[in-house]
Amino acid sequence: MxxxxxxxxxxxxxxxxxxxxxxxxxxxxxxxxxxxxxxxxGHAGGxxxxxxxxxxxxxxxxxxGRTEPDERVVAAAAxxxxxxxxxxxxxxxxxxxxLRRGYPTVVATAGRDAAVAxxxxxxxxxxxxxxxxxxxxxxxxxxxxxxxxxRGELMQRDDAWSADVTAERYRxxxxxxxxxxxxxxxxxxxxxxxxxxxxxxxxxxxxxxxxVAFQILDDVxxxxxxxxxTGKHRGTDLLDGTVTLPLIVARARxxxxxxxxxxxxxxxxxxxxxxxxxIAATGALERSRTEALEIVATAKRDLxxxxxxxxxxxxxxxxxxxxxxxxx
Amino acid sequence: MxxxxxxxxxxxxxxxxxxxxxxxxxxxxxxxxxxxxxxxxGHAGGxxxxxxxxxxxxxxxxxxGRTEPDERVVAAAAxxxxxxxxxxxxxxxxxxxxLRRGYPTVVATAGRDAAVAxxxxxxxxxxxxxxxxxxxxxxxxxxxxxxxxxRGELMQRDDAWSADVTAERYRxxxxxxxxxxxxxxxxxxxxxxxxxxxxxxxxxxxxxxxxVAFQILDDVxxxxxxxxxTGKHRGTDLLDGTVTLPLIVARARxxxxxxxxxxxxxxxxxxxxxxxxxIAATGALERSRTEALEIVATAKRDLxxxxxxxxxxxxxxxxxxxxxxxxx
Numbered sequence: 001m002x003x004x005x006x007x008x009x010x011x012x013x014x015x016x017x018x019x020x021x022x023x024x025x026x027x028x029x030x031x032x033x034x035x036x037x038x039x040x041x042g043h044a045g046g047x048x049x050x051x052x053x054x055x056x057x058x059x060x061x062x063x064x065g066r067t068e069p070d071e072r073v074v075a076a077a078a079x080x081x082x083x084x085x086x087x088x089x090x091x092x093x094x095x096x097x098x099l100r101r102g103y104p105t106v107v108a109t110a111g112r113d114a115a116v117a118x119x120x121x122x123x124x125x126x127x128x129x130x131x132x133x134x135x136x137x138x139x140x141x142x143x144x145x146x147x148x149x150x151r152g153e154l155m156q157r158d159d160a161w162s163a164d165v166t167a168e169r170y171r172x173x174x175x176x177x178x179x180x181x182x183x184x185x186x187x188x189x190x191x192x193x194x195x196x197x198x199x200x201x202x203x204x205x206x207x208x209x210x211x212v213a214f215q216i217l218d219d220v221x222x223x224x225x226x227x228x229x230t231g232k233h234r235g236t237d238l239l240d241g242t243v244t245l246p247l248i249v250a251r252a253r254x255x256x257x258x259x260x261x262x263x264x265x266x267x268x269x270x271x272x273x274x275x276x277x278x279i280a281a282t283g284a285l286e287r288s289r290t291e292a293l294e295i296v297a298t299a300k301r302d303l304x305x306x307x308x309x310x311x312x313x314x315x316x317x318x319x320x321x322x323x324x325x326x327x328x
Numbered sequence: 329m330x331x332x333x334x335x336x337x338x339x340x341x342x343x344x345x346x347x348x349x350x351x352x353x354x355x356x357x358x359x360x361x362x363x364x365x366x367x368x369x370g371h372a373g374g375x376x377x378x379x380x381x382x383x384x385x386x387x388x389x390x391x392x393g394r395t396e397p398d399e400r401v402v403a404a405a406a407x408x409x410x411x412x413x414x415x416x417x418x419x420x421x422x423x424x425x426x427l428r429r430g431y432p433t434v435v436a437t438a439g440r441d442a443a444v445a446x447x448x449x450x451x452x453x454x455x456x457x458x459x460x461x462x463x464x465x466x467x468x469x470x471x472x473x474x475x476x477x478x479r480g481e482l483m484q485r486d487d488a489w490s491a492d493v494t495a496e497r498y499r500x501x502x503x504x505x506x507x508x509x510x511x512x513x514x515x516x517x518x519x520x521x522x523x524x525x526x527x528x529x530x531x532x533x534x535x536x537x538x539x540v541a542f543q544i545l546d547d548v549x550x551x552x553x554x555x556x557x558t559g560k561h562r563g564t565d566l567l568d569g570t571v572t573l574p575l576i577v578a579r580a581r582x583x584x585x586x587x588x589x590x591x592x593x594x595x596x597x598x599x600x601x602x603x604x605x606x607i608a609a610t611g612a613l614e615r616s617r618t619e620a621l622e623i624v625a626t627a628k629r630d631l632x633x634x635x636x637x638x639x640x641x642x643x644x645x646x647x648x649x650x651x652x653x654x655x656x
Contacts (some may be wrong), residue, residue, distance in 0.1 A: 051611070094441045113485045116444060122417060127455050128471035136462040138536045143456035150449035154371075157441045236592035300432060 007053060007322060010062075013315035018058075024069050025057045025077040031069030032082065032125050037233045039167045043106045043118040047085050055214075056080040056185040058319065063189030063203045065312045072133040076188040079129040079142060084181060086122035087149050089115055094157070119138075130188075137196075138188050145184035152176030160241035161263040167248050174215040175208065206316065209299035214323040216292040219244035221284050221326065229326075235272025238265075246293065249284035257282070266307040292324045335381060335650060338390075341643035345395040346386075352397050353385045353405035354445050360410065360453050371434045371446040375413050378407035383542075384408040384513040386647065391517030391531045393640050400461040404516040405468060407457040412509060414450035417443055422485070427560075458516075463523075466516050473512035480504030489590040490567035495576050502543040503536065510539030530634045534644065537627035542651040544620040548613050549654065551604045557654075563600025566593070573619065577612035585610070620652045 011019055032113035033044035048300040092105040093115045097227065099105065107115035124147070130139050155173050159165050186207030190200035221247045225234045237244050249259045257278060266272040279285070300320050303313060341346055361372035385405035391400040414582060419425075420433040421443045427433060443514035451474070458467050461634045483501050487493050514535030518528035553562045565572050569590065579586045585606060594600040607613070628648050 020486040030458075087448075090444050093444055111485075112440075114482060115479050116418050116421055116447075117481040117485060119444075120451070120520055121475060121482065124474035124478055127467060131467040131471050133414075134464040136459055136464055136467070139455060139459035139464070143452050143459050145594050146452035147449060147456060150445050150452055154442060154449065157445060197535045253370055273617060319350075 007055075007058070007319075010058065010315050010318045010322065013311055013318060014062060015067065015311060017069065018061050020233040021061045021066075021069045021074060021077065022054065022057060025054070025061075025081070028074060028078040028129075029081060032078065032129070043089075043110055043114060044085070044122060047089055047100075047103075047106060047118075047122075052084075054081060055319070055323075056084055056181060059182060059207055059316075060095055060189040060192075062312055062315050062319065063186045063195075063207075064193030065189075065195065065309055066193055070192070072135070073131045073189065074190045075133050076138060076185075076192050078187045079126045080188065082122050082126035082129060082182060083142065083146055083149075086119045086126060087153070089119035089122060091153070092103045093119070094153075111267070133192060135191065138191055141184045141187045141191070145180040148176045148180035152178075152180070157243055159243060161253075162243060163262060165243040165248060167245060170213065170245055171241070174212045176216035178218075179211035181210040182214070183208035187311070190327075198289070199306060202302065206299050206303050206306075206320075208325050209295050209302075210320050213292040213295040213320075215301070216245055216288055217324050217326060220246055220288050220292070221291070223247075223279050225276075226283050228303040233269050233272070235266060235269065235276045236276055238272045239267075239269070245288045246279050246284045249287050250279040253282040253284065296320050296324050334388070335383075335647075338386065338643050338646045338650065341639055341646060342390060343395065343639065345397065346389050346643070349389045349394075349397045349402060349405065350382065350385060352402045353382070353389075354404040356402060356457075357409060360406065360457070361396075361642070368374075371417075371438055371442060372413070372450060374431055374437065375417055375428075375434060375450075380412075381631075382409060382414055383647070383651075384509060387513040387535055387644075388517040390640055390643050390647065391514045391535075392521030392525065393517075393525075393637055394521055400463070400520045401517065403457045403461050404520050404649060406505060407454045408513045408516065409508060410450050410454035410457060411474055411477075413471065414447045414454060415481070417447035417450060419481070421447070422481075445650055456511070461520060463519065466519055467650040468518070469512045470517045473508040476508035477505045480506075480508070487571060490571060491590060493571040493577075495573060496505070498573055498576055499540065502540045506543035506546075507536040507539035510535035510542070527634060530630065534627050534631050534634075537623050537630075538648050538651050541627070541648075543619040544573055544616055544623070545652050545654060548574055548620070549615050551575075551607050552613050553604075561597050561600070563594060563597065563604045566590075566600045566603050567595075567597070573616045574612045575605050577615050578607040578610040581610040581612065582606070590649060617652070624648050624652050 006178060029048055033048050034041045051089045060073060060077040060080060064070065066073060088100065089106050092100060093112055098108045106118050107117070110118070115248065126142065127139065130142050152173050155176065159169070159173070177309045183204040184207070186203040189198050190203045219237065221230050222237045222244070223234060224319060238247070243262070300317055303316055303320070357376055361376050368377070385408060388401060388405040388408060392398065394401060403494045416428065417434050420428060421435045421440055424449070425433050426436045434446050454470065455467065458470050480501050483504065487497070487501070511532040512535070514531040515528050518524065518531045547565065549558050550565045550572070551562060555561060566575070571590070594603045628645055631644055631648070
């Protein structure tokens with residue numbers, strides 16, 4: 001488990017119930033990764049080990065609000081992380097990424113073919129985990145999120161290198177690519193914690209917002225670095241043709257940037273870094289970061305109106321702050 | 329709808345309820361393909377149009393045994409076909425296939441990236457359709473099948489060009505790759521037609537068997553052709569490194585074939601066709617076809633012991649015969 005130092009206060013707020021829930025979810029993920037033949041065990045094991053902050057399972061537990069671990073909540077926590085892992089494996093296929101968080105990707109070690117199938121398998125297991133809870137609305141929430149993730153991915157590919165991507169379209173993509181699974185994590189937690197209806201909707205809206213803020217910050221970090229913190233070169237989005245908020249804002253402010261043909265402007269890591277510097281010079285990073293902070297502020301404001309246990313609200317507040325406080 | 333001439337007797341046996349059910353499922357598939365943005369509509373539309381026999385939806389309807397169309401059964405029929413389409417789109421990515429049944433594949437028209445995401449989207453919609461039925465066991469059945477499909481695909485990639493693939497391992501792969509979704513189609517039909525328990529298990533076993541037989545016959549047709557019927561060159565499996573029953577049997581019978589290094593034996597379509605002729609010369613195609621026929625005979629024998637309406641049994645018998653009677 002690599003929840004990240006920034007999340008230690010969240011764990012403290014969540015108490016022993018949260019910590020043991022996260023441990024159970026981690027054990028379940030290891031079990032699933034090891035259970036479907038040696039080939040999967042190898043591929044999925046690497047993806048699991050590359051870890052990550054397990055933010056989505058964390059949201060499931062916090063929104064479920066149980067102080068004792070519950071089997072169905074653990075299953076939902078494992079399911080959202082499995083779906084997330086599946087999309088990471090497929091994203092790496094698309095991006096031909098050699099490393100993720102310093103670990104070799106499945107596509108790098110086993111090839112594109114195995115990576116597509118591994119992603120499919122992780123996908124399937126996400127739904128199998130959730131089906132085991134016996135909750136059809138839970139499955140529906142996950143499949144809606146999963147549809148949104150794929151739509152976001154298609155939109156991103158479709159918009160690659162396009163000069164016409166508006167800030168509005170960018171936000172829609174963030175909602176699809178990231179907000180949707182954060183929202184589903186909160187909704188699943190609420191539903192399985194037996195807090196359906198209005199509370200589930202409100203928690204899902206909270207998740208959606210902090211997911212979008214998380215994505216905006218991710219896109220800021222791709223331009224700002226530093227490399228030592230993010231673990232990847234600056235400007236990978238520019239090399240991929242992914243048009244993000246910093247670039248959109250910078251182009252609105254800098255005529256020369258606006259005149260650039262995106263496809264030819266950054267074809268090498270060195271050119272991409274130079275373009276990052278130009279984007280930063282326009283103040284677009286501060287503007288983008290401010291937008292993320294505003295979204296988090298709205299999320300926290302609305303959270304205050306939801307009927308929650310004090311420890312739940314405290315912990316969710318900390319998570320909201322955490323998504324925009326990374327490396328800053 | 330392209331159910332294929334061979335399935336006309338099945339439609340006759342199934343009566344007007346079956347025909348209208350299949351029409352509703354087709355309409356639902358078109359709706360799903362059109363509903364998630366223009367990009368998906370374009371990509372999925374092509375895959376849908378390439379059609380196929382809609383064998384899996386047919387099994388759902390026949391096992392449900394309703395004489396009036398039922399919304400949940402239609403949803404399950406759409407779900408199994410969506411899952412099948414998702415795997416076809418991903419298979420085409422892996423095989424870099426330009427055409428499927430004469431239509432350009434998504435990977436050929438839109439690129440690998442869009443094809444992976446399109447497959448993911450179809451995957452998600454399969455689960456969304458099924459979740460809408462409110463049946464958690466149905467979702468579980470589909471996710472188990474979906475896991476099996478991905479495991480089969482991983483196994484196939486892992487065994488590529490291997491001289492060590494036994495007939496037993498080959499059969500296991502057929503079960504994972506094809507039997508599992510045929511079985512799930514029957515199980516879903518039975519469950520949603522409110523024939524759970526023993527009947528659902530028995531119908532799933534029937535589906536599993538005819539799925540394996542279907543796959544064996546597919547692999548025979550890849551060696552035997554004729555191209556005019558199959559719509560693809562002979563020996564594509566050999567070019568892919570996919571070791572199938574005809575090759576396994578032929579290698580056991582022909583020492584020179586056994587000595588061949590599979591990776592270098594067929595690197596061009598012309599070499600693959602020559603290798604097909606050598607395989608055929610050993611009698612391996614007849615042996616493989618006989619195995620498929622025997623499996624179908626067992627499936628039909630066991631079907632006779634299941635408590636079904638006479639029209640259901642007649643129609644399922646015809647489907648079983650159909651999977652091994654293609655182009656012969």
